[in-house]
Amino acid sequence: MIRPPSLIYNDKAVILSPSGCIDNQTVYNAFGILSQWGLNVEVSENALNVTGRFSGTVDQRLHDLQSSIDDPDTKLIICSRGGYGIVHLLDKLNFDKLKVNPKWIVGFSDITALHAALLSKGFMSIHGPMAKHFADEGSEDVSIRFMKAILAHQAVKYEIPVTRYRHLNRTGKVSGTLFGGNLSVFCGTIGSKLNKIPRNGILFIEDIGEEPYRVDRYIYQLKLAGVFERIGGLIIGQFTDFKEDETMYESLYDSIASVVDTYSFPVCFDFPVGHVRLNFPMIIGNKATLSVDDQVIILKQ
Secondary structure: OEOOOOOOOOOEEEEEOOOEOOOHHHHHHHHHHHHHOOOEEEEOOOOOOOEOOEOOOHHHHHHHHHHHHHOOOEEEEEEOOOOOOHHHOHHHOOOHHHHHOOOEEEEOHHHHHHHHHHHHHOEOEEEOOOHHHHHHHOOOOHHHHHHHHHHOOOOOEEEEEOOOOOOOOEOEEEEEEEEEEEHHHHHHHOOOOOOOOOOOOEEEEEEEOOOHHHHHHHHHHHHHOOHHHHOOEEEEEEEEOOOOOOOOOOOHHHHHHHHOOOOOOOEEOOOOOOOOOOOOOEEEOOEEEEEEOOOEEEEEO
């Protein structure tokens, strides 16, 4: 896996919108924080466009992302938001120049599909906060500070006290390649050339606004696709904006635990990753060590 170089003073960063549209103020608030880091920040040509739910046409969005990937001076690409639309670009992107000038690409939610493509091509990327998080939470937010540390090539160690879901966790320790992201988007890549399941890797998943029966369907999709037979660890992040379905056999988290109960890899629930304030950045494609016991969950990269 190719790890992009750490950022230094006056490196060029680009904020772009490869999926949904976003308001100007949010983007420029994020612009301000990145500038405070000493970066030379630009907003891409079409980042603030609005074409229905998208930030421009397919060609406009592709132009911004491909241009930033190809630009040897750009060292950081931050997606402004998720939403929907990155799938339109994936079979049109060319990553050849990224091999010569690797750079960090940051985002989550719909951007999960871009992370999958980057992983399949051998590049590390960051599943982490986007422009709205920067704008809403500010530079002192813990998730933002963790991302800044990663971009400076510092090791990160997340220690999460075990609280609500101790009975669902499966203890153990494993090291492997970290991968995953938004569950529904990740499942949408299964069966494509962009989906790579690292042998003994650590899969993390999260989602927003998905009804429990749909989450159950996605988890079974992972099982039927053989994903759980290949991985060495599983991290369940935050599932938000849903209502428990009393007509299902179990609660959402219990249903996930039931599906993976027959496997032996470590499993942890309630990890701070997802559409929440505590959205800790995860380096996709990088080696990680996950340790789960009765008191604490530790993830090191």
